[in-house]
Amino acid sequence: MTTSQTTPWAVVTVRMKSVRSTREAWAETLDRLDEVGALLAADADVGGVELRDPRTIDGPERPELIVYTTPEALDGVATTVRTTVAAFGIDHVEVSADVRTDDDWRDTWKQFYRPMQLGDGALLLRPSWIPRQDGDPEREIVLDPGRAFGTGLHETTQLCIDRICALSRAATTDGAPGRILDLGCGSGILALCAARLFESAHRVVAIDEDPEATDTTLENAELNGLTARVEVRTGDVQDAAAAGPYDFVLANIRAHTLVPRAAAIHACTAAGGRVVLSGVLAEELDEVEAAYLAAGFVRDPSVEWPRTRNIWVALDLVRPR
Ligand SMILES: C[S@@+](CC[C@H](N)C(=O)[O-])C[C@H]1O[C@@H](n2cnc3c(N)ncnc32)[C@H](O)[C@@H]1O
DSSP states (O other): OOSOSSSOEEEEEEEESOTTOOHHHHHHHHHHHHHHHHHHHTSTTOOEEEEEOTTTSSSOSSOEEEEEEOTTTHHHHHHHHHHHHHHTTOOSEEEEEEEEOSOHHHHHHHHHOOOEEETTTTEEEEETTSOOOTTOOSSEEEEOOTTSSOOSOSHHHHHHHHHHHHHHHHHHHHOOOSEEEEESOTTSHHHHHHHHHOTTOSEEEEEESOHHHHHHHHHHHHHTTOTTTEEEEESOGGGTGGGOOEEEEEEEOOHHHHGGGHHHHHHTEEEEEEEEEEEEEGGGHHHHHHHHHHHTOEEOTTSOSSEEETTEEEEEEEOOO
């Protein structure tokens, strides 16, 4: 695996104080912690964030936000977390900061992770340590996200998977994509789901600037026997351009990264190609849309605008022919 048993790592945990709070109070806290997490994810010293929602996963007794960092950056990140939590007016949480030398975090979060059926049962997303059950969908993706983002539990990932599943259902009449780009692949979840559901796709490129993510994607491609069709690269959008143009581009990355890349994403999208931008908060929608319309995209007329899940929106775009 990409993680080491000995390399120290660090974590800041924000946990709701009262176990006895109502589900309504949980929902409100989770929404605000999700926004805090989205802001923190953009911090250069933050390696990843994970929101644990006791309503959807077994394990935590109350909402938790886990912020991963390094021991060197721990004090600064803990201060940023406390300041951000206070700025959002969240006062009923406790914040703790720890350096770890074990791999407990993996075993802990593994308890929360269950197989999921995607696209009305079109595809099973199965953690690598949980065996198949009778009646599971035939097509599956086996995943071990390691420390990379992309378990399938986050709304921004789900917004992309929803679109992959919908397009794959329509693909026989609508034309299936031959080349697919997953920009910011994390665990590789989107590239692998797309490769599995679009059997026509002869080239799926999964790219991430973080080598830990691309190592994880490669391992997951191997787990699924998809290395021949999924090409994994470390880099940014320009490093994927030569293998394009792409008929379908998935980019689950924060708005501040998407906006300056509008022209580059347009340049590597085929005429008539589709793009899904996720990782965008509702209040960032106008800014992201303006950048992508200015770059030459139009809204995909076949999809509701914008698609939303909780505080997150997805922009479905087309590069006109
Ligand atoms: C929110 S995660 C998405 C992971 C996965 N695609 C999913 O949908 O669950 C965003 C990923 O984008 C990567 N990333 C951020 N900025 C990037 C950039 N400019 N170029 C390439 N990858 C980038 C991060 O390292 C991270 O793995």
